[in-house]
Amino acid sequence: MKKILIIGGGFGGLECALGLANQPGIDVTLIDRTNHHLFQPLLYQVASASLTAPDIAQSIRQILCDASNVTVLMDEITQLDAAEHTATSATGHVHHYDYLVLATGARTGYFGNDHWAQHTLCLKSLADAQDIRRTVLTNLEKAEMSTDPAERQRLMTIAIVGGGPTGVELAGAFADLMNRSLRNNFRNIDTTVLRIVLIEGSERILEAYSQDQSAYARRRLEKLGVNVRCNTRVTDIQPQMLHFKEGEPLAAAAIIWAAGVASSSLTAQLTTPTDRGGRIAPLPDLSVPGCPHAFVAGDLVSLLDAKQQPIPGIAPAAMQMGRHIAKIICKEISSRDPIDVAARPAFRYTDKGFMAIIGKNHAVVKSGGIELQGFIAWLMWLFIHILFLVGFRNKLAVLLGWAFAYLRDNPSARVVAQAVDLSRIAPANHAK
Ligand SMILES: Cc1cc2nc3c(=O)[nH]c(=O)nc-3n(C[C@H](O)[C@H](O)[C@H](O)COP(=O)(O)OP(=O)(O)OC[C@H]3O[C@@H](n4cnc5c(N)ncnc54)[C@H](O)[C@@H]3O)c2cc1C
Incomplete structure (x- = not known):
């Protein structure tokens, strides 16, 4: 059995785990510091009280419950030792691996402030x-x-x-x-x-x-x-x-x-230079230079596409990378030949475009040579996100509830559950 350690259950890590699921000769451990996979593209809707947290997050354990060769652990990796093939967690556990997939994403960056x-x-x-x-x-x-x-x-x-x-x-x-x-x-x-x-x-x-x-x-x-x-x-x-x-x-x-965004701080522990944002420039197969058993996926990757444009830090890019790495690992483990990095296929990014919503009914979409804006772009945004969420949540009822509240301007997530410090308010004057 070869041990694969995936750090991060976001778009890159999860997709890689799904690609390795139930494959013979492969024992996967996926570690994430949270217990859920998060659909970040709709985070702003939680922030603006349109969706509740469970609507856009799902238990990683639940997503991978049918993958009998995948163990999910909730822990935070704090140290990597590429030479020893080990990763150490905040709880003191040391994980040994044959292959490492680092997919810890990005964090907020403050330009040195x-x-x-x-x-x-x-x-x-x-x-x-x-x-x-x-x-x-x-x-x-x-x-x-x-x-x-x-x-x-x-x-x-x-x-x-x-x-x-x-x-x-x-x-x-x-x-x-x-x-x-x-x-x-x-x-x-x-x-x-x-x-x-x-x-x-x-x-x-x-x-x-x-x-x-x-x-x-x-x-x-x-x-x-x-x-x-x-x-x-x-x-x-x-x-x-x-x-x-x-x-x-x-x-x-x-x-x-x-x-601003900065890469996860773990990248600095892989013995390879990082860019100003802490991202790693991997070899074309997505392995870390000098560490053929360590791969990187998602937002912490700095790589150019076939048109020499930087691959954007978006979910489809992370997923494509996760799938690519899973294919390489499966192939190498099933063939049992010595690793030949030069023979590995290069990662090819398929640009499916990107979109941003600007309030209800308006969006901009850029995909290849196509540029759309306005209501049609918004419909596209809605369709793609609903499609994504249906697969993701598999809870059509939640979605219909959200769509209904959204269309009627009656978002359902306005309850503030935490205790609030109201002590600093000026005296009220209710007599109008
Ligand atoms: C507000 C917002 C809106 C976005 N909108 C869009 C959009 O509309 N379309 C789009 O395509 N992309 C969008 N993105 C970008 C997209 O979400 C990212 O590109 C994508 O999530 C990257 O995937 P990843 O796997 O690299 O990282 P992530 O999905 O961020 O996953 C990283 C995982 O690693 C875990 N982790 C981190 N450090 C450790 C550690 N030390 N130990 C254990 N676990 C760890 C985290 O808990 C997390 O689960 C948006 C991002 C944000 C923040």
Whole structure:
């Protein structure tokens, strides 16, 4: 039996495990620090109270329950020793492997200003999405009770730093929440005047899309009431306060950081250089240079496609890599010949395009030479995500419930379960 250790049950790791499932001579251990596989593309809907956490996550153990050769462990790997073929976890367990698949994804990056993390919210995990939702909803509750206009203004300002897909999707979703879903829910505040400020350092949002599509996205967001500020560099972040290279500071009770990603810190432990984001440039077969038994998949890979374009950090790329690695491992184990790295097939990325939603009914899609925007693009987005989720959750009822609430502007995920500190609210004046 050959031991395969997969670290990370995200899109790359899970797809690799599925490719190795029930294969003869293969004993797989998949380790993830969470117990669930997360559908990150819909995280922003949890953050903006449209979906609940279980709608977009599924137990890894459950997904792999029919794979009798796969053991799933919930643990965090903290150390790798490529020479010894071992990985050590936070709980002190040492795992030996014949093949390693490192698929630990990306984390939020702050361009060297890691201290900004304590004053900002980010969107990478379910806990992050729930933090954003709790903060935004409780800020509105506080604003409803506050009689201090400056305090209210601050509580009713959401600043989103980063005009990439995550920032754009969040801004559009919050605008929809305020303009449609919550508009009749409060008595002292008007949610439609809530300030959503989208801050982008470069000259346009959605830089991966064409000029026309970014301009379209900006127009759509502005129509929804979002204040889009391009060419605006953040120089410092203090509690509930953003400072810029030029212009006045911005007071915002919710500051969401959607501007940078950095690779998982484990990549630094594989004896190969990483790029500035901590990503590894593997050999064409996705193995780590100098470590033929170690592969990397997903967001921590830095690789060019056949057109010499960087392969994007998106779910289809991670899945394709996971499948490619599984095929190589299966072939090598079944043939039992000595490993010949040069004979391994190179990974070929199939670009299926990407899309971003800009509030309800509008999206941009870029796929090969095709560019779409508007309602048709939004329908495509809806169709693809529903299709994905049906396969993923296998719970049509949940989906129909979501689709119904979504279409009727009546999202179901507004309950804040955690205890909230309401002590810092100005005295209420309910006599109107
Ligand atoms: C908000 C957001 C929106 C997105 N939207 C889209 C979209 O619309 N379309 C799209 O295609 N892509 C989208 N992406 C990107 C996509 O989700 C990623 O490209 C994809 O998840 C990468 O897969 P991965 O396997 O590399 O990493 P992940 O899916 O992030 O999985 C990594 C796994 O590793 C685990 N892990 C990390 N470190 C350790 C450790 N030390 N020990 C054990 N386990 C560990 C994590 O818990 C996680 O489960 C989005 C991402 C985000 C954050």
